[in-house]
Amino acid sequence: MLTIHQDQTPEGYTVCRPVGELDAFTVSQFRQALAEMASSKRLLIDMSGVPFVDSAGLGALIGGIRRARELGGDVAVSCNRPTLVRLLRTTGFDRIVTVTETIEEAIATLDQRADEAEEASSEHGSSEHGS
Amino acid sequence: MIVALELEVPPRAEYIAIVRLVVSSLASGRRNLADERLDDLKLAVSEACTNAVEAHTRAGTTDPVKIRVLEADERIEVEITDRGGGFDPDRLPLHPPVTDPSRLDFERGLGIPLIRTLVDLARFERLEDGTRLRMVVFGGPAGDGGDETTEILRAVLADED
Numbered sequence: 001m002l003t004i005h006q007d008q009t010p011e012g013y014t015v016c017r018p019v020g021e022l023d024a025f026t027v028s029q030f031r032q033a034l035a036e037m038a039s040s041k042r043l044l045i046d047m048s049g050v051p052f053v054d055s056a057g058l059g060a061l062i063g064g065i066r067r068a069r070e071l072g073g074d075v076a077v078s079c080n081r082p083t084l085v086r087l088l089r090t091t092g093f094d095r096i097v098t099v100t101e102t103i104e105e106a107i108a109t110l111d112q113r114a115d116e117a118e119e120a121s122s123e124h125g126s127s128e129h130g131s
Numbered sequence: 132m133i134v135a136l137e138l139e140v141p142p143r144a145e146y147i148a149i150v151r152l153v154v155s156s157l158a159s160g161r162r163n164l165a166d167e168r169l170d171d172l173k174l175a176v177s178e179a180c181t182n183a184v185e186a187h188t189r190a191g192t193t194d195p196v197k198i199r200v201l202e203a204d205e206r207i208e209v210e211i212t213d214r215g216g217g218f219d220p221d222r223l224p225l226h227p228p229v230t231d232p233s234r235l236d237f238e239r240g241l242g243i244p245l246i247r248t249l250v251d252l253a254r255f256e257r258l259e260d261g262t263r264l265r266m267v268v269f270g271g272p273a274g275d276g277g278d279e280t281t282e283i284l285r286a287v288l289a290d291e292d
Contacts, residue, residue, distance in 0.1 A: 023181065
C-alpha cells in the first residue's frame with residue numbers, strides 16, 4: 001500500500017513523499033497526488049520511503065515533473081535508496097531532473113537555480129535572497 | 132533445469148507485488164546472484180506481470196496469468212504467460228511525441244525496453260492466444276546494464292532543452 005505525505009517547508013517548498021511500493025497497482029494514487037501539487041513553484045519529490053519502483057512509477061514521476069515544469073515550477077527528486085538511485089541512473093532519469101540523496105541537498109540545488117535564474121533575468125542584479 | 136515454482140494469479144494489478152516478492156525471495160537463495168541482479172530480476176518480473184495483467188484486461192479475460200520459475204546451476208529463468216491476445220514486441224509503437232497528451236502514459240512503452248535492459252536474455256514467444264515471455268538471468272556479478280532505456284527517455288524528453 002502506498003501513502004503519500006505532503007508538506008510545505010517554511011521556505012515555500014512543497015514536499016511530496018510517497019511511502020510504499022510504487023507499481024501499476026498504486027501508481028494512480030501517486031499520479032493524482034503529483035497532479036495536485038503540479039502548480040507548486042518548487043516541488044521536491046522525496047522517494048526515500050519507496051522501496052520499489054517500476055516503470056509505471058517512473059512514468060508517473062516523469063509526468064508529474066513535466067507538468068510542474070510546464071506550469072513554471074522547478075522540481076528536484078531526492079532519494080537515499082541505492083536500488084532506486086541505480087534505476088534512475090540506468091534509465092537516464094538523473095539526466096532530466098536533479099536527483100540528490102537528501103531533501104536538504106535538493107533544496108540547496110533549487111535555491112541555487114532560482115538565484116541563478118533571478119540573476120540572469122534581472123538587469124539590476126538586486127537579489128534579495130538572504131541565503 | 133528444474134521447475135522451482137509454478138504460480139497462477141488473477142489478472143489484477145494487486146497481484147503483481149505478490150509475484151515479484153515470491154520470485155525474488157526464491158531467487159535470493161541463489162548464492163551466485165548478486166543483490167543488484169536480484170533487484171533487476173524483481174523489477175523485470177514486475178514489468179512483465181504488469182504487461183500480462185494489462186493484456187488480459189484489454190482482452191477482457193479473467194483467466195489467470197501463469198508464472199513459472201526454472202533453475203539450473205548457472206541460471207534462473209522466469210516464464211510469464213498471458214492469454215491477452217498476443218502482440219509483436221518488435222512492432223511496438225514508438226513513444227508518443229512530447230506534444231501529445233498521451234505521452235504521460237508512456238510508461239507502458241518503457242516496460243519492455245526496461246525488461247531487455249535488466250535481464251540477460253528476454254524472449255517473447257507468440258502463442259495462439261497470448262504471449263510467453265522468457266527471461267533469463269545468469270548468476271554472477273552485475274553487468275553495467277544496457278543503454279537502451281536511456282536512449283528512449285532521452286528521446287521522449289528531448290524538448291526539455
